[in-house]
Amino acid sequence: xxxxxxxxxxxxxxxxxxxxxxxxxxxxxxxxxxxxxxxxxxxxxxxxxxxxxxxxxxxxxxxxxxxxxxxxxxxxxxxxxxxxxxxxxxxxxxxxxxxxxxxxxxxxxxxxxxxxx
Amino acid sequence: xxxxxxxxxxxxxxxxxxxxxxxxxxxxxxxxxxxxxxxxxxxxxxxxxxxxxxxxxxxxxxxxxxxxxxxxxxxxxxxxxxxxxxxxxxxxxxxxxxxxxxxxxxxxxxxxxxxx
Numbered sequence: 001x002x003x004x005x006x007x008x009x010x011x012x013x014x015x016x017x018x019x020x021x022x023x024x025x026x027x028x029x030x031x032x033x034x035x036x037x038x039x040x041x042x043x044x045x046x047x048x049x050x051x052x053x054x055x056x057x058x059x060x061x062x063x064x065x066x067x068x069x070x071x072x073x074x075x076x077x078x079x080x081x082x083x084x085x086x087x088x089x090x091x092x093x094x095x096x097x098x099x100x101x102x103x104x105x106x107x108x109x110x111x112x113x114x115x116x117x
Numbered sequence: 118x119x120x121x122x123x124x125x126x127x128x129x130x131x132x133x134x135x136x137x138x139x140x141x142x143x144x145x146x147x148x149x150x151x152x153x154x155x156x157x158x159x160x161x162x163x164x165x166x167x168x169x170x171x172x173x174x175x176x177x178x179x180x181x182x183x184x185x186x187x188x189x190x191x192x193x194x195x196x197x198x199x200x201x202x203x204x205x206x207x208x209x210x211x212x213x214x215x216x217x218x219x220x221x222x223x224x225x226x227x228x229x230x231x232x233x
Binding site: 033040041042043045048056088090092105106107108109110111113 | 121152154159160161162163164167208210220221222223224225226
């Protein structure tokens with residue numbers, strides 16, 4: 001079992017649908033991230049949750065809505081998406097060492113390949 | 118300005134030879150970390166190696182080593198004794214500062230192909 005698990009692996013949805021991406025980490029980490037990887041573009045950070053609080057939201061359209069119910073689970077709720085939102089969505093986790101003021105390397109899931117039709 | 122630059126969109130190497138993947142970075146923060154990730158066609162980003170800005174020695178992990186030249190702001194990945202399974206996209210990334218939840222900024226990647 002991998003440390004970070006994402007479901008589903010593939011998703012095709014219409015522009016009027018509502019769907020959710022799920023991420024679960026089994027590493028005991030306290031920070032989780034959503035990244036978007038579009039063709040021929042660098043990974044783009046979308047959201048950061050640290051110690052279950054959203055600490056970063058990089059001007060992501062409101063049709064993307066994250067949820068972090070606990071330190072092990074992260075969701076990305078999708079509604080009324082556009083075709084240009086088709087991409088690989090990667091979830092990652094890392095450990096924030098508050099006292100040492102360090103963040104460990106991020107471990108990624110295998111991603112959800114999203115196609116909006 | 119781009120914070121992470123990978124100038125090689127594609128690289129080819131013969132099996133069992135060494136290859137260097139280039140990465141330059143730009144930051145004014147004195148505390149930062151540099152990472153290399155491998156992404157095979159399956160999509161998962163696999164962590165390979167980490168170099169902290171205050172680390173005195175170059176990082177090594179098995180066949181991977183990081184040629185860290187701080188003054189030149191470069192952090193090249195060296196893969197020794199290439200294997201067919203090394204064929205993948207390789208991404209250089211940087212984390213600036215040590216604040217909680219700090220972000221990773223990625224380069225555009227280098228597609229490595231190992232030929233038999």
